[in-house]
Amino acid sequence: MPGGMAIVGAGQCGARAALTLREHGYDGSVTLIGDELHLPYERPPLSKDVMVSEAEPVPRFVADRQVFADRSIQYLTGTRAIAIDPAARSIRLTDDRTLPYDKLLLATGAAPRRLPLPAADGSRCAYLRTYDDALRIRGAIGAGAHVAILGGGFIGLELAASVRKRGARVTVIETLPRILTRGVPEEIARIIDARHRSEGVDLACGKAVAALRDAAGGVEVVLTDGSVIIADLLLISIGAVPVAGLAEEAGLAIENGIAVDAHLRTSDPDIYAAGDCCSFPLAIYGGRRVRLECWRNAQDQGTLAARNMLGAGESASSVPWLWTDQYELRLQIAGLPDEGKRLVRRDLQDGAFILFHLADDGRLVAASGLGTGNAVAKDVRVAEMLIARRAKPDPAALARPETKLKSLLAA
């Protein structure tokens, strides 16, 4: 009996995969299994628009109900897969059903890293991952509140900007000596740091949480330097961990998430994994294994996994790309900055600039652009193409604003 295609996880990645299967003419059964009750939606607005919109927020859906119905995609909400039987090629679901598959895609995403303190599970602490998490936080960050945010990474800082926009007081606690240590050049982190301080955000770097206690009407955060912050809410944004338990119990290879090859295939040839939950080798960086947690990767890998489930045999070749919005500032990063050994700066209009990250051999390996709105978008996009081509552009040309970056593509 043909089993069709099963997709576990109905975020951007899983939903995109389901739609791609149909776009490529697959006419067997497609089952998309999601543990949330919403239609598949995009997560980037959760820390931003959903927090600050004046109107009642609505999720930004990947596609509406009719689109899934028209394409005969069976979408199961509020359902999880609890076991995979790779030999029988079937999965068992929380509704006790057993679903056979020809090919299975695991797009299980990532979950917030938990703070290992009992009080972190209390009602005055929150993690952000889902739309429902976002609504709950939205309701608690009104003017007059004091919100403490643990973690000076992208999500923590986007939340800080959103909370300020709502008029609440913000204290950000970062364990490391500066914010944005993971993959953001110090030159850019300094500007973002200053921007937060100019909005009145209290940034406490180099301090960790020693203890958490419930306090009257709030939560008491004791830091390692002995200082105490009393906040109405503690937002814990200390990274995410891949959701790989299902794969691990099924005996699939695990390495920083579900290990897949360049075709996004796991150690079982009939099971694929894509998006935040998997690590994969990136050919443009010599096969370096990475795991990416961003919208673009979810979108691209959902598409690629679906194509490969249909036999396309294509390798992941996208250049990593992400953006973060804080206040009017948008940072876009293409490539992997930590592959770079030297920086070349290109100044654009109105204070916007791009840092090009060059490897020892002169190869462009990443570009980090900061500006208002989409001021850096075109140039970062061209940089992305140069990175994909493993180009070694002339550093002087990169630095000179009069040189059109596009002209370097022809070289």
Place this chain on the structure above:
Amino acid sequence: MSSNWIEACAADAIEQEDVIRFDHGGRTFAIYRSAEDDYFATDGLCTHEQVHLADGLVMDDIIECPMHNGRFNYRTGEAKGAPVCVNLQTYPVKVEAGKVLVQLD
């Protein structure tokens, strides 16, 4: 059909194979100049999420949204695949005396 031609910009205000934003009457448009010096106009916002296409990259006949890489053929308005599925509205364009004129109905 109206004959209401609106002056959008000088022809040389757009570089070859590039795009600029043009706002008129409370609406926003994107005006394109191809590598062959032909001019085109479309609605200014991506049909996926309200992002200004003029901040995106033009390559050959394609304009690419700067946020989510939605791609459109700017000559025809055709959406070229996920995440965009709704075509862009296009508008007639002519160049006269060094000015780009757009017919907005």
